Amino acid sequence: MGNERDFFDQIAGQWDSTRSVDAKKIAELVEMVGLEPGCKVLDAGSGTGVLLPFIKKAVGSAGKITAVDFSANMLAKAEEKYGSLGDISFAVGDIMEFVPEHGVFDAVLCFNFFPHIKDKQRFMTHMRSLLREGGLLVIMHDISRQQVNAIHQDSEVVKNDRLAPGETVSGWLTTAGYQVTQIIDAEDRYFIKAIKS
Template identity: 80%
Template sequence: MSSECEFFNKIADNWDSTRAVDVGKIARLVAMIGLEPGFTVLDAGSGTGVLLPFLKEAVGPAGKITAVDFSANMLAKAEEKYGHLGDITFAVADIMEFVPEDGLFDAVLCFNFFPHIKDKQRFMIHMQSHLRQGGALVIMHDISRQQVNAIHKDSEAVKNDRLAPGETVGAWLTAAGYQVTQIVDTGDRYFIRAVKR
């Protein structure tokens, strides 16, 4: 098990108390994705499942969500909190090795997770194989890039997990074959949406 995975397993019990959830801001970010009832969604690096109730509301009873995280303890918290919502599959896996059981997704979401991915180009290409044509890969944070990097700088386990400027990540996505439809890199949020051509 990687030291980073151990780190997240250790802090899983207290994770939800480390930062307040801004319900309004997360709801606005989810609205920007463009999810529709019945969509299938992959929540990559789901953690304790902060995004799950928002996604469930967006995709409705006919929608399906797959929550993937390499930390079994974080994902157990997510299932404990949101398993009752129904039609959510919880999968403990490294996202780079994850293979979905039933078909392609309408959207792959990285909420507060992208900096922790070591090989970002490979991740982008790998996620294309999980997306239907026109499906979206969305990278988002409910705080600024500067805040993300400041938080990570102070933790030994994730000190090198940096969030690059939106334009840089947009260029990576374009190079990986996506069409970038939106970049927001401001003082209070980070949001990039790219579509599989």
């Protein structure tokens, strides 16, 4: 994992220029989550914070967001861009070890991050412990699974970080104690929504 952390630390400065942000699509994905004003949200693997303004818009001034990433440089970029939005706390660390200071979350969002998790079953179980009863875990990408895997294929460091078919991930979630309510594994996006049951 040290190699991956170094990799993301090194590319943090250029990260935002390497991928265009499809604001309309990201807004649609966040809308599909169904966040409400005042929600407490964990942005797992926040990176440079692409998702933060969209979450903030959904949860409003009463909402609280925690952004976690193991790359200090990526998260510094996120804080630089979105720290002024208010009520966002930035925590550098391994999501597998993360324990929030203030209670549980209404939702955990995992945007463009899931393939990089080595022990996916353990991740799902750990996220479940951070969610309130009825809370949501959402795994999403603003491009297709095929595109994600093709991009990773070209990098020595992340070439084994694959995104599995929606049905496969849904099975893992069910085993981990979630009820899966939505699976989209399409040509332009990937979206799985699960409830802690």
